[in-house]
Amino acid sequence: MSAGLPGDSAVGEAVRPAGSGDRRAGPWGVAAVGFVVVLGVALRVHSPSALWLDEAISVNISGLPLREVPAALRRDGAPPLYALVLWGWERVVGTSTTEVRWLSSLLGVAALPAAALAGARLAGRSGAVAALLLLAASPFAAYYSTEARMYSLVILLVLCGFLALDGYLRRPGAVRGVLVGLTTAALALTHYWSLFLLAVVGGGLLASAWQARSRPPARAVGWMAAGGVLFLPWLPSFLYQVAHTGTPWGAPAGFTAVLSTVVVWAGGGSRPSTLVLTAVLLLLAGLGAAAVSASGSRVELDLRGRPPGRALALAVGATLALALAVGRFTGAAFDARYTSVVLPLFLLVAAVGVARLPRAIGTPVLAVAVVSGTASAVPDVYVEHKTQAAAVADALRAQALPGDVVVYCPDQLGPATSRLLPGSLRQEVYPTGGSPERVDWVDYAQRNVGADPEAYGRDLSARAGGSAVWLVFHTHYRTYEGQCEALAGTLTALRGDPLPLVEPDGRYFESAHLVGWAPLRAPGP
Incomplete structure (x- = not known):
């Protein structure tokens, strides 16, 4: 649609210079x-x-x-x-x-x-x-x-x-x-x-x-x-x-x-x-x-603008x-x-x-x-790929076993990767523990500020028990400052050093780490 200005709706006005014509193109x-x-x-x-x-x-x-x-x-x-x-x-x-x-x-x-x-x-x-x-x-x-x-x-x-x-x-x-x-x-x-x-x-x-x-x-x-x-x-x-809801993932821009x-x-x-x-x-x-x-x-300009382009501009x-x-x-x-x-x-x-x-x-x-x-x-x-989700999913399909737990931090990494994984894996998002298929943007920033990555990590490790835990994460998301790193640190303290499988690739618009922790050992006699 175009804003209406006097004369600007007369879009049939000839706009080529006099004598230039509007000849049909040749073959x-x-x-x-x-x-x-x-x-x-x-x-x-x-x-x-x-x-x-x-x-x-x-x-x-x-x-x-x-x-x-x-x-x-x-x-x-x-x-x-x-x-x-x-x-x-x-x-x-x-x-x-x-x-x-x-x-x-x-x-x-x-x-x-x-x-x-x-x-x-x-x-x-x-x-x-x-x-x-x-x-x-x-x-x-x-x-x-x-x-x-x-x-x-x-x-x-x-x-x-x-x-x-x-x-x-x-x-x-x-x-x-x-x-x-x-x-x-x-x-x-x-x-x-x-x-x-x-x-x-x-x-x-x-x-x-x-x-x-x-x-x-x-x-x-x-x-x-x-x-x-x-x-x-x-x-x-x-x-x-x-x-x-709003847009908690980004900041407003200036007029530049x-x-x-x-x-x-x-x-x-x-x-x-x-x-x-x-x-x-x-x-x-x-x-x-x-x-x-x-x-x-030679080009003659009218700084007041000329129809029909003026209204569109x-x-x-x-x-x-x-x-x-x-x-x-x-x-x-x-x-x-x-x-x-x-x-x-x-x-x-x-x-x-x-x-x-x-x-x-x-x-x-x-x-x-x-x-x-x-x-x-x-x-x-x-050439340029939108997301690294396929590479992360390939690595998980090669390494993860049925019943393993895959957690996404932040939850924004869940929808793209989860749809590529088999249903035999247990998938959830930090900090709600909910499904990774969608993102719940309601009061998003307030919810994340009140999250406790250490408590979540302890509960996650206990729930996973004898299954491996895989973490798909990135550290540069707004409202998650430091939390995904803290979650990874808690899992490392509980389960030992992780196995790194995928590193973020800057060629992708959406990239991620993938690391995994081995199952907890059953207690001895």
Whole structure:
């Protein structure tokens, strides 16, 4: 969706410089576009990594009986739409790692034609091609299309929301209004950061209605509010989550996170391809928001911004600023994957920037963006693994015997590894001793602060008795400072020196130690 500003809904406005034309691409151009799209689809359909924490939690919640899913989500802190869609998907397609990720792959592929249609609305054929290619080669979009989480759904819904709102502002009507309301509700029920975008869009539409004395933007807000009625059944769970779950695993970010977010969108890290794509995207977004005309080596800018890119750029910037400000006030953590709610709008601004340029300049710049994006996306998807859980599980399957106890410290290491182990092992999490399949985020920090690793270790060793104890742990998790080390020390004092099997590997986003203690010896005569 885009914030409404006077004139910005006239997305049919020609954005190419006079005389540049919007000619059809030749056969080689069509072939090049097709190749990039095919490559973009290929980047979205497979990842060699095991499910990491968040994915495993999603799959485990969706594996519950339908009546139990809302209660599990209430303690998890997530909204319900993706979990419910995944619930149905698992029962039709399957629950293997590949099968559950295919849902996100399908949604990620579906976003490509939606981006092309949105780009066409904004800048004609040139905008359509640019939006399609920028999203197809986006490292961020490709990565989250291979993850069993809601982010590819968010990207698709934002594009659909933009199309629905633009269609309503062009030709107001009940059917288009209903589409605006449905996409509003779907976004709010998919990821809570969508609420920041919806607030910005609603505010922009009301400002536009007041300034231009125009009714359609105000009526669009009414349809958005009507769609919000569908959120009301979930409202009690949302308020409970706000009060009790939160994000105890991380800290809020400063406003410099806006710039670092663009780096993450470009693939993250310091690879040359990432740095090139970051620079190109910022350049194109600046042109899309403010360029008036371009010819030869000359570009004329209007610092007040120019439609249609101005409204999109304001929506992106205001949403990020609002989200970061609320995070600083409430202490909520920031993670770049949350910004999937504005990534498609940012790419649309960049697509407008491509269309602002003469073809002789815009085509090479777009080609640089596509090549550098693909160069970052390929290692992100096919080389870098999300979790070390598979290596830990392999070591346990080779060494552990039926009846052995596996304990996870913190509990956040449990969901990814436990699903890969046989049911003959007894598995639990520190400090609650509960099941490792999910994480109970309710009052999480307070619970962990009050934990006693020494007492837990003594009880664990006694309960394990003549079975070995295996500890999957890491020392760098918030709210567990020193506790996993203390637990390991207690087990060592009771059972002797441990056998180290796996050390944390920095190549993984989620890594862990694995150590084991031999069974207690039976007392002699």
